[in-house]
Amino acid sequence: MAPILDIRNLRKSYGATEILHDINVAIEPGDFLVLVGPSGCGKSTLLNCIAGLEPITSGTIDIAGRDMTDVSPKDRDIAMVFQSYALYPTMTVAKNITFGMKVRGVDQATQEQKLSEVAELLQITPLLQRKPGQLSGGQRQRVAMGRALVRDPALFLFDEPLSNLDAKLRVEMRTEIKKLHQTLNASIVYVTHDQIEAMTLATKIVVMKGGVIQQIGTPAEIYNQPANLFVADFMGSPAMNLIPAKVRRDGSANRIEIARAGAAPLVLEDSRPADLPADVILGLRPEDIAEAGFRAGSNVQEAQCHIDMVEPAGADTYVVSELGGKQVTARLHAETSARAGQSMTLAFDLGKVSYFAPESGQRLN
């Protein structure tokens, strides 16, 4: 299938400062691409470049097989939902939604038919005659989406659409956006700084930092095999444990030693990969460290650890132990007998481990 969006060698500079460095991304029709990264990483700039609201310095952007370099935003066959919703304050909801069609000279009957379809889909029919100022945040959000949906474009662009909503509404709207994506099978590019939004919504995630793509992959790939320390740390909550360790080759196995203050080093064994350097950062998600006996896997190893802190979180209990000079979090079941200040046996699932080079931060396995 031809990609619906194909970005090649895109660069973007403001004066001498390069904001985006050599961006290459492509998505298929029906894909939900999420651009995620900390603020200032260039994700919104990239979205604006796709929309044509910012000129690009070099490279190409193709939408639905057409080169967009000199095409103005209105002719790109896109629709965009903004963080502030950007509803036209003096127009009613109905006028907001039909403004684009009116400008393009769509006839009245089609306008009304499309309006009622979209209003029904988003359940905003009772609000059509109101002004944006009379709507709640969630309702404005729906209207903004209605304005995009009514266009039926090749590509939807979402610029942090949920960040102005309160926590509960955000989760609700997230589900609705996901549902909409599934019903309409739309192609979407979505910008967020919230890694949970990225994980739940995306079919494909682009993690960015400082204008450079750190990793592109499915949510599972990004979560399970982060390409470098930044991605490992950024995606997932609580964050992945990143523990400095020493590696000694011992026959066919690696003996991985993790220093502990006031105790013998913790030693784990792993056979792969064969060519680890002497110093590594070992990455293990909190859920891959469990209470002994509660974890099954191909390479689960147990060790006594001193528990510094216990944090019950309802469904789970997090315990913190100091390993390799780092606060390491393990996710235990809710009824665990762990007590702060005592020792307990933890099970480390080395089948799920990631190794990173300490200097470059790149993944090693």
Added chain:
Amino acid sequence: MTDLAYVSPRAGSRSTGQRLGRIALRWLLYLVLTLFALWFLMPLFVMLTTSLKSLDEIRTGSLIALPREVTFEPWLTAWGSACTGIQCEGLKPYLLNSLLIAIPGVALSTALGAINGYVFAQWRFRGANLLFSLLLFGCFIPFQVVLLPMARMLGLMGLAGTIPGLILVHTVYGIGFTTLFFRNYYVTIPQELVRAAKIDGAGFFRIFWSIFLPLSLPIVVVTVIWQFTQIWNDFLFGVSFSQAGTQPVTVALNNIVNSTTGVKAYNVDMAAAILAALPTLLVYVVAGKYFIRGLTAGSVKG
């Protein structure tokens, strides 16, 4: 109920004393404000009463006395037959001139200021800041400096001494202020609105017309009041760039007051002055509440 026990009698008496002090302060405030108001209204009162007196009564009575016998004769004279130099047509034709100058002048300078402000606020371009600073600089150039070059320009364009010439002068001179007003108003409108409209397919003027203009009532009112007052009250441009037949009312008023022969008709002068000031007064009364609202706009999210 137990709380009552903690209130000592002395605390009670102190609060009564404080209350009395507050009331006294309030009355003092009203007194001072009333005195100021009277002070400012005094000239208007004198003008109004004088314009309703006959010349005899003015000569014999006190300045601030009410008219014994109300006469509208001076008003009729000021309106239709007072002499401005050799012509004796009253203020009527000059009021018309002023309207013919002020209305197009206000409309043009407001419209241009709105477009300029929209560009400076929402369509930034290279050098925009410099250009905006230069426009602002234009606000502070004294009138006298531009008199000669302006006269030369009007002459070259064949507009010297005409009403269109005066409209042009006032429009050009007003653009600095009107641009400033509109730019500062539009800069509070989020840029995402323009971006959304661009993606919706709207162009430069469509966005201005459909999205910005409907939001602009408060600032339009402020600009119209400001410009109308400026243009209507202008004397220097009016006296410099007009000729017999195109003079605005301010110039005519000056001529009426200065060209009387023999007895000075104070009552006619006063009536003429009030007539000349009436339109600006009317604009303030009609649109005044929008003026206050417009000046504070932007502090509240729309």
